[in-house]
Amino acid sequence: MDPAELHAWLRLQCTPGVGGVSARKLLRTFGLPSAVFAQPLHALEGTVSASQAQALRSEPLELAALVGTTHAWLQAEPETRRVLTLGDACYPQALLDIDDPPLLLYAIAHPTTWEQQMLGAVGHTCLAVVGSRNPSAQGAANAKQFSQALAAAGLTIVSGLALGVDGAAHEGALMGAPPGQVATIAVVGTGLDRVYPKEHRALAHRIAQGGVLISEYALGTPPLASNFPQRNRIISGLSRGTLVVEAALQSGSLITARLAAEQGRDVFAIPGSIHSTQARGCHALIKQGAKLVESTQDILEELQWQSPLTPPKSQPRAPAQPQTPAAPDSMLVRVLGAEPCGLDALQAHTGLDTPALQAELMALELAGHVTRLPGGLFQRLFAVPPAA
Structure with missing residues (x-):
């Protein structure tokens, strides 16, 4: 982008009180930003408010620094940045x-x-x-x-x-x-x-x-x-x-x-x-x-999507659980379901005391078989082993 054009666009973008709606109205009326800033005050006031028109008449204090920074950023990698x-x-x-x-x-x-x-x-x-x-x-x-x-x-x-x-x-x-x-x-x-x-x-x-x-x-x-x-x-x-x-x-x-x-x-x-x-x-x-x-x-x-490419023969479905190594069989493993479950419910179904239950949950969590959810809930991340 030409340096003068970049300067005008950045000035329009950072003029105080001139938002996107007003900026687009100005562009529709006068053309490029450089033309907007060439307009007399009365012409601007015919398109935007008096306070906005007045703001457009002077450059924002931070504009020079912003133009310099942006130009340097573009020049540092001109093939990739726009x-x-x-x-x-x-x-x-x-x-x-x-x-x-x-x-x-x-x-x-x-x-x-x-x-x-x-x-x-x-x-x-x-x-x-x-x-x-x-x-x-x-x-x-x-x-x-x-x-x-x-x-x-x-x-x-x-x-x-x-x-x-x-x-x-x-x-x-x-x-x-x-x-x-x-x-x-x-x-x-x-x-x-x-x-x-x-x-x-x-x-x-x-x-x-x-x-x-x-x-x-x-x-x-x-x-x-x-x-x-x-x-x-x-x-x-x-x-x-x-x-x-x-x-x-x-x-x-x-x-x-x-x-x-x-x-x-x-x-x-x-x-x-x-x-x-x-x-x-x-x-x-x-x-x-x-x-x-x-x-x-x-x-x-x-979307009625007609892929320009050859899609995979089978599209993956939302898995019930992420794939993880098979978990060991135990009472806790069988009680844990795909639905989140709290400590009280797990204790009631397994009969384990609190220290033993927490120790086994910790081991399963570290092994990647169980995830801990907000609210003190736990959820299984594995397929239930078949009954013997």
């Missing part, structure tokens, strides 16, 4: 259909993605996969396995780079996508000059090679709590549908699902145990009309 404006050929067309498309998108992708303008048309091949930051072992496995199979079928997986389901979805997509496909898109809530959470630094670098990292936030923007619900409209807006893997009733994933429905996109949800708080958000979505999903085929059929 700032996309609403009129850019690589700007995702799917976002132009939502009520509040970002004025600018900062993006990092493999040079091939830019050469072939793949990001511009990628929306019709995207599916969002979102869910809890603290999923159960089963929820994390579902996110990874579903994303891997869907990417193998030709879909690009969109998520938010958060811990838990988001990270598992990105991992699965990178594993499943064939060479040359945009495997996954990570929509982040910070500037692209930082990675949040820090635990996903290596994952972010891998996404930059096999997918795309995007943000509407200026470089240097920290992980502010208000940014993450705001960026969810981009996750849903990029995608034909949103799959919620696991979510509590107050989960931010439900915001993404609501936005998807408002944007006219499909909403999918994987059901779970009636005793699990992490399943209640999905159950609420299903009650509201989301499609109950048990396999990737459910999603592909609903």
Whole structure:
């Protein structure tokens, strides 16, 4: 992007009091940002409020530093980094259909993605996969396995780079996508000059090679709590549908699902145990009309997806439990079920005293046969051995 053009776009983006709606109104009226700033005060006041027009007449104090930082960031890796404006050929067309498309998108992708303008048309091949930051072992496995199979079928997986389901979805997509496909898109809530959470630094670098990292936030923007619900409209807006893997009733994933429905996109949800708080958000979505999903085929059929690739002969179904080594046979093993169970119930059914019960549960948990859930509940992660 030309330095003068970059300066004008960044000035429009960071002018105090001028949000996305007003900025787009100005662009529709006057054209490019440089033309907006060339207008006399009375012309601006005919389009936006008097206070906004006055703000547009002077450069924000932080603008010079932001332009310098952004220009240096782009020049450091010009083949992989871009700032996309609403009129850019690589700007995702799917976002132009939502009520509040970002004025600018900062993006990092493999040079091939830019050469072939793949990001511009990628929306019709995207599916969002979102869910809890603290999923159960089963929820994390579902996110990874579903994303891997869907990417193998030709879909690009969109998520938010958060811990838990988001990270598992990105991992699965990178594993499943064939060479040359945009495997996954990570929509982040910070500037692209930082990675949040820090635990996903290596994952972010891998996404930059096999997918795309995007943000509407200026470089240097920290992980502010208000940014993450705001960026969810981009996750849903990029995608034909949103799959919620696991979510509590107050989960931010439900915001993404609501936005998807408002944007006219499909909403999918994987059901779970009636005793699990992490399943209640999905159950609420299903009650509201989301499609109950048990396999990737459910999603592909609903989307009427005609894969440009050859999909796997059998799509993995949501497993009852993640695969783990066979557990030893014991009274506790047989009492533990796929449904979460508390200590009192386990003690009543096994007759074990508290120290013995806790010791055996600890051994099973360390061996990967049992997972500990919130509320003092335990859940089996293995198939019950056949009775002798």
